[in-house]
Amino acid sequence: MSLNELLLLPENFLWAWRKVKRSYATTDMLFNRAELASFELSLEAELQSIRSDFSRGSYTLERLRLLPQPKKPDSEGRHRMRQSFEVSVRDQVAWTALINVLGPELDQLMPAWSYGSRLYRAAWYEDIKDGEQSRLNVGPYRHSSGYLYRHFKHSWPVFRRHISLTARRMVGGDIEEEGLDKGERFALDQRVGLEYLKKDFWRKSTSHSMLYSASMDLRKFYPSIHPRSILATLIRYVDGLSESPEIINLIERMIAFRIDSSNLSDAMRIASEPACLGPDLTGIPTGLFVGGFLANIAMIPVDHEVSLQLEEKRNVAHFRFVDDHEVLAYDFDSLCDWIREYEAILRRIDIGAEIEDDKFAPPELKWVVGKHSDAELPDSLDALREKAKKASAIDGRKPTRLMTRTLAQVSLLAATDFDLLTDAGQSQRMEQLEWLLLANIPDHEIRGETRAAFAAARISNLTPSLFKPNGRLLIAVRERERLKGKKSRDGLEQAQLDTLHNEVEGLSLEDERRWESLVDRNFGLLFEAFTTYPEKVRLFIRLIDYCRSTGCGGFTRIEGWLAEAESRELRDYLGAVAIHVISKHIITASAQCHPNEALHRENAASRKFLEHVTQINLELYIASSGPKITVQGFQLSALRSLLASALLAAADLSTVDPEISERLNALATKSNFGNRASLEMLARSTGTAIGVWHHWSLSVSRKSEYSVPTLWASIVGLHDVSNAHDWTNLRRYPAVIPESMWTYMRTHPDLLAEDDAGWLLDAAKGNPSAFATMEGGSGAADQVRRALSNSSDQITLIDWIAFINQLDPSDPRRSEWTALEIVRQILEPLLDIESVDLDVLDKLHPANILIPEAWKAVPHNEAHETLTWLRWRSIAAEHRVRVDASGLDDYRYEEVLWMENERAWPRRVRAIGQLAWGILRRSFQLPFSWNIRGQERSLVELVAWEVDRLPISSFSLSILRSCLLSRNRETSFMLMFPSIFGKRLGPVADDTGLDNPIASPQQLLGLIEDAQSLLTNLQMTILEHEPRQLIPVNLAQVGYFGASESNSDDLED
Incomplete structure (x- = not known):
C-alpha cells in the first residue's frame, strides 16, 4: 500500500484525533474551548473534511494565532515571553495524522542517545520464569491509546540515567545490576542501540577514572529550524516519499506557516521572543503538538553525522534531549574539540540550529571553545580554561554530579498508591513532596520548576484524601441517630440526645477547623512554589486545581499577586489562564453539588469552590475597563468560556442550590462586561451555538451517559435546528x-x-x-x-432482553451461556457453503435479530417446573435464531470502511461484539454520546469501562474485548500496514498477549464454542433443580484495563 493510501486510512484520522484530544487535556497552553468542542461535536464531518483535503492535495493551514507564553526570567530577573502560537484544532489533527504515517520509521532512524519528543511505543515488563528478573519489552508504535509521545519515565529519567551509567562504563567499571536502584535498572534495560554501554566500545586513553562533562543548549530551537529542512529530511529518509509527489506537495503546503497577531495588544506582540517580523513563520511553531517531533526530524542528518563521528572517535559520549545536550569525554581537550566539531556539523548541515552562547555548563566553556572576542574576556583565557576544566571534571566511577537520586525519589512518589499507605506512610510521602516542592536542589537532574510542578500536582491531588474524621465524632453521630430513631424516649434519653447534639456540633467544628488549617497550610506551600517560578504556568494551574479539590479560598492571595505583578504581559497571560481553568472547574463542581453525585467532603469542597469563585475580582484577572484597555483575543476566549460555564451551572443548580445559582448568574453578568447574561443570549454573546457549549459541559463533567440531565429541559428549546452544531447536539437524546x-x-x-x-x-x-x-x-x-410494522409474533432481540429482565436471576435464559448461544446461532449458518452471504452481518442491529417463540414459551407440561440447564440447551438447539437481512441500518453498529466497498471481516466484528455486549448487560441502550455521529468511534473507552465490569467469564471477556475495543482493531491492522507501527524495519516485542484480534468468523465461532464448553462444565444444579453457573476468571486479566501509567503528566516540560 502506498504512503498516500496509508495516509488516507479513516482510522488514521481517528487516531490523530485521540492524540490531539489527550494533548489538549494535559496541556498548560491556552486554547479556545469552544473551537475544540465544535470540532468534537462535528467529529465525523471534520475528520472527513481533512481526509478529503488530503486526498485532493488541497489542504491549507489556518493562520497561527500568536500567543506568547511566559518563559524563565533573564539573568537580571526580568520576566520574558516566549514566541508561541495557538494552532487551530483542525491543523493539529491534520499534522498528527501525517506524523502517524511518516513518523514511526523515522523515529526508528533516530539514535538511541536522542531522548526527547520520541513517538509513543508500548513498553512493559514481562516475567521470564520464576526466580529470574523480569525483562523490559518494547513493542510497536501504538496509536489508539491516544499518546503522542513516550511517557516521561521513558524519556528524561532515562536520559539522565544513561549519562550516569555511561560515565561508569567509560572508566571501565562493571555495571552490577544488583547495585542499581529500580530506575537505573529500568534505564539499563532501555539500552537497545546505545553503543556507549557496551564494554568494547570505548578507547580509553588513560588509566585514571577522571572524566569531563559539559552541557549546552541550542538557541531558540523551534523558531530557528528552517521548515524546508524538514521536507528535505523527509524526502531523503522516508522510503517511497520521493515517488509520492502528492504527499510532497501536501507537506509543502503544511510547512507554509503564516501568522495572525491581530488580536493581541502591541505590548504583548512586542514581548514575543523571538519577535515575529512578518506574516510568515520561518521556524517550527511552538504550540504545534507534533512540533517536538518535527524538530527531531530536522535533526536527523545532524544526528547521523554525529553518530558516525562518535563511532570513529570512541572517546566522547554525546546525548541530546530536544535542545539540551550533554557531553562526556576522557580529557578536557577532547571535550572542547568535540563541542567545536559539533558546532561545525550544525553549520555544515545548516538546518538553522546553533549553540546558545550563554547556555554552557560550566559557563566558562563559552570562552574556551572560542565563542568570544578578546575584548569580551572577563579574565585571561588560561584562567577561564582552568576554571572550566576544574568545574567539568567528574569521577567516572562515582559521578556524583550525574547521579539521579532526586529522579529516583520522584519516580517512587509517582508510582506510590497513596490510598494503600498507612497514616504514617501518607505523612512521610507528603513530607517528601514538600521537600521536592521547596528544596534548593541543583537542576542538572530535573529542572526546579518541573520538579515543583510535579510535587504541586501530587499535593493538590492527595490533600483531599488526608482528611480523617474524628473517631469520637463518628461514635457520637451513630449514637445520636440511634436515639433519634426511637419512637419514644424517656427523660434520660432525651437529655442524652441533647448532649449528643452539642457534642456532635462541637466535634464537627473542631474537625472543620483542623481541616481548614491543613488546607491553608498546603496552599501556602503551593503558593510559595508558584511565586518562586511564576513563569511555570502549570504551577499556577495547580493552585486553582487545589482550590477546586479542597474548597480552599486561595483566590484572595492569587489576586494579591496579580495586582502587584511587575510584568503586565505575564499578568495578562496568567489571568486568562486562571479564568480558562476556572470555567472548566465550575462545570465539574456544579455536577458534584447534586445529591448522591459525590462524597460529603467532595460535595462540600465543590460548593465552597463555587462560593469563592463567584466572589473573585474579575477585573484583576482580565482588565476590561479603564483608559487604553483592550481585551485581547485569548482573554476574550477565556471570558466566553467563563460566561458559558457560569450560565450552564446556574441553570443546573437552580433547584438544587438556588443561592449558588444566583451567584453564578451574577458572575456570568460580570464576565459579559456587566451586560445582563442569560442562556437565551449565550449563543449571541459568545458567537458559539448553545449546542457546542452543552456538549463541552458534558465532556468536562462526564455525566449523564444513560439518563437525560435535568439541565436539558432548560436549554433544549434554545437550540436552532437550522444550525449544524445545534442540530447535531439535539440528536443526543x-x-x-x-x-x-x-x-x-x-x-x-x-x-x-x-x-x-x-x-x-x-x-x-x-x-x-x-x-x-x-x-x-x-x-x-x-x-x-x-x-x-413487523407482526407481533416476531420476537426481536430487543423484546427478548425486555422479557429476560423479568425472569428470576437464576433462569438459564438470562445466562452468559445463552448470550453466547445467540451469537453462535447468528454466525453458524453463515459458514455453510450454501449459506447467505456474509453481507448479512452488516444488518446486525438488535431489531434485526429474531428470537424463536419457543424460547419464550416453555412447553405446557413443564410450565410449573424449574427450567434446567439440560432442558434449556435442548430447546435452544432445536429452535434457531435468525437474522432479518432486510432490517435496519445503524451506524452505531458499524465499523468505518478503510477502503471503498470494503467487505472484510474486521469491519463486521464490532457489530457482533456489540450485540453480545448488549445481551450480556441485558440492555441495548447505547451511550447517549453515540447518537452524535463520530462519537461512537471516538468514545470507545465507555465500552472498555463497562465491559471490564461485567460479571462474566474471562474467556467471554476476551472475546468482547477483541470485538469491541479500538486497540484490537488497531492490532488487526499491523499485518496489513506494518510501517505505521514500526514493524517493517525489524521485529518488535509482541504486546498482544491479552488482546489478540479475531481474524475470521470461523475463529470467532470456535472461540464462542470453547467458551460455551467451559461454561457448560461449570454449570450445576442445586436444591429443587435450581440452575447455577460458576464463572471462571483468569487473574491475568483482572484490572487489565484499569492499569495505567504512573501519574507523571506534570513532569512533562
Missing part, C-alpha cells in the same frame, strides 16, 4: 427530541443518512405520534416503518 426537530426532518427529507435508521427508531419509539406524521421521507424513515 433521540427519545425526547423536540417538535422542532420533527418538523425540520419533515421539511428536509434527505437530512438523515440510510444508516441513521437505528437512531430514528429510538426517536420513533419515544414519540410514535410524531413519527407517524413523517410522510414519505428518507430511506431511514422507510426502514423504521418496516421495523415498526
Whole structure:
C-alpha cells in the first residue's frame, strides 16, 4: 500500500484525533474551548473534511494565532515571553495524522542517545520464569491509546540515567545490576542501540577514572529550524516519499506557516521572543503538538553525522534531549574539540540550529571553545580554561554530579498508591513532596520548576484524601441517630440526645477547623512554589486545581499577586489562564453539588469552590475597563468560556442550590462586561451555538451517559435546528427530541443518512405520534416503518432482553451461556457453503435479530417446573435464531470502511461484539454520546469501562474485548500496514498477549464454542433443580484495563 493510501486510512484520522484530544487535556497552553468542542461535536464531518483535503492535495493551514507564553526570567530577573502560537484544532489533527504515517520509521532512524519528543511505543515488563528478573519489552508504535509521545519515565529519567551509567562504563567499571536502584535498572534495560554501554566500545586513553562533562543548549530551537529542512529530511529518509509527489506537495503546503497577531495588544506582540517580523513563520511553531517531533526530524542528518563521528572517535559520549545536550569525554581537550566539531556539523548541515552562547555548563566553556572576542574576556583565557576544566571534571566511577537520586525519589512518589499507605506512610510521602516542592536542589537532574510542578500536582491531588474524621465524632453521630430513631424516649434519653447534639456540633467544628488549617497550610506551600517560578504556568494551574479539590479560598492571595505583578504581559497571560481553568472547574463542581453525585467532603469542597469563585475580582484577572484597555483575543476566549460555564451551572443548580445559582448568574453578568447574561443570549454573546457549549459541559463533567440531565429541559428549546452544531447536539437524546426537530426532518427529507435508521427508531419509539406524521421521507424513515410494522409474533432481540429482565436471576435464559448461544446461532449458518452471504452481518442491529417463540414459551407440561440447564440447551438447539437481512441500518453498529466497498471481516466484528455486549448487560441502550455521529468511534473507552465490569467469564471477556475495543482493531491492522507501527524495519516485542484480534468468523465461532464448553462444565444444579453457573476468571486479566501509567503528566516540560 502506498504512503498516500496509508495516509488516507479513516482510522488514521481517528487516531490523530485521540492524540490531539489527550494533548489538549494535559496541556498548560491556552486554547479556545469552544473551537475544540465544535470540532468534537462535528467529529465525523471534520475528520472527513481533512481526509478529503488530503486526498485532493488541497489542504491549507489556518493562520497561527500568536500567543506568547511566559518563559524563565533573564539573568537580571526580568520576566520574558516566549514566541508561541495557538494552532487551530483542525491543523493539529491534520499534522498528527501525517506524523502517524511518516513518523514511526523515522523515529526508528533516530539514535538511541536522542531522548526527547520520541513517538509513543508500548513498553512493559514481562516475567521470564520464576526466580529470574523480569525483562523490559518494547513493542510497536501504538496509536489508539491516544499518546503522542513516550511517557516521561521513558524519556528524561532515562536520559539522565544513561549519562550516569555511561560515565561508569567509560572508566571501565562493571555495571552490577544488583547495585542499581529500580530506575537505573529500568534505564539499563532501555539500552537497545546505545553503543556507549557496551564494554568494547570505548578507547580509553588513560588509566585514571577522571572524566569531563559539559552541557549546552541550542538557541531558540523551534523558531530557528528552517521548515524546508524538514521536507528535505523527509524526502531523503522516508522510503517511497520521493515517488509520492502528492504527499510532497501536501507537506509543502503544511510547512507554509503564516501568522495572525491581530488580536493581541502591541505590548504583548512586542514581548514575543523571538519577535515575529512578518506574516510568515520561518521556524517550527511552538504550540504545534507534533512540533517536538518535527524538530527531531530536522535533526536527523545532524544526528547521523554525529553518530558516525562518535563511532570513529570512541572517546566522547554525546546525548541530546530536544535542545539540551550533554557531553562526556576522557580529557578536557577532547571535550572542547568535540563541542567545536559539533558546532561545525550544525553549520555544515545548516538546518538553522546553533549553540546558545550563554547556555554552557560550566559557563566558562563559552570562552574556551572560542565563542568570544578578546575584548569580551572577563579574565585571561588560561584562567577561564582552568576554571572550566576544574568545574567539568567528574569521577567516572562515582559521578556524583550525574547521579539521579532526586529522579529516583520522584519516580517512587509517582508510582506510590497513596490510598494503600498507612497514616504514617501518607505523612512521610507528603513530607517528601514538600521537600521536592521547596528544596534548593541543583537542576542538572530535573529542572526546579518541573520538579515543583510535579510535587504541586501530587499535593493538590492527595490533600483531599488526608482528611480523617474524628473517631469520637463518628461514635457520637451513630449514637445520636440511634436515639433519634426511637419512637419514644424517656427523660434520660432525651437529655442524652441533647448532649449528643452539642457534642456532635462541637466535634464537627473542631474537625472543620483542623481541616481548614491543613488546607491553608498546603496552599501556602503551593503558593510559595508558584511565586518562586511564576513563569511555570502549570504551577499556577495547580493552585486553582487545589482550590477546586479542597474548597480552599486561595483566590484572595492569587489576586494579591496579580495586582502587584511587575510584568503586565505575564499578568495578562496568567489571568486568562486562571479564568480558562476556572470555567472548566465550575462545570465539574456544579455536577458534584447534586445529591448522591459525590462524597460529603467532595460535595462540600465543590460548593465552597463555587462560593469563592463567584466572589473573585474579575477585573484583576482580565482588565476590561479603564483608559487604553483592550481585551485581547485569548482573554476574550477565556471570558466566553467563563460566561458559558457560569450560565450552564446556574441553570443546573437552580433547584438544587438556588443561592449558588444566583451567584453564578451574577458572575456570568460580570464576565459579559456587566451586560445582563442569560442562556437565551449565550449563543449571541459568545458567537458559539448553545449546542457546542452543552456538549463541552458534558465532556468536562462526564455525566449523564444513560439518563437525560435535568439541565436539558432548560436549554433544549434554545437550540436552532437550522444550525449544524445545534442540530447535531439535539440528536443526543433521540427519545425526547423536540417538535422542532420533527418538523425540520419533515421539511428536509434527505437530512438523515440510510444508516441513521437505528437512531430514528429510538426517536420513533419515544414519540410514535410524531413519527407517524413523517410522510414519505428518507430511506431511514422507510426502514423504521418496516421495523415498526413487523407482526407481533416476531420476537426481536430487543423484546427478548425486555422479557429476560423479568425472569428470576437464576433462569438459564438470562445466562452468559445463552448470550453466547445467540451469537453462535447468528454466525453458524453463515459458514455453510450454501449459506447467505456474509453481507448479512452488516444488518446486525438488535431489531434485526429474531428470537424463536419457543424460547419464550416453555412447553405446557413443564410450565410449573424449574427450567434446567439440560432442558434449556435442548430447546435452544432445536429452535434457531435468525437474522432479518432486510432490517435496519445503524451506524452505531458499524465499523468505518478503510477502503471503498470494503467487505472484510474486521469491519463486521464490532457489530457482533456489540450485540453480545448488549445481551450480556441485558440492555441495548447505547451511550447517549453515540447518537452524535463520530462519537461512537471516538468514545470507545465507555465500552472498555463497562465491559471490564461485567460479571462474566474471562474467556467471554476476551472475546468482547477483541470485538469491541479500538486497540484490537488497531492490532488487526499491523499485518496489513506494518510501517505505521514500526514493524517493517525489524521485529518488535509482541504486546498482544491479552488482546489478540479475531481474524475470521470461523475463529470467532470456535472461540464462542470453547467458551460455551467451559461454561457448560461449570454449570450445576442445586436444591429443587435450581440452575447455577460458576464463572471462571483468569487473574491475568483482572484490572487489565484499569492499569495505567504512573501519574507523571506534570513532569512533562
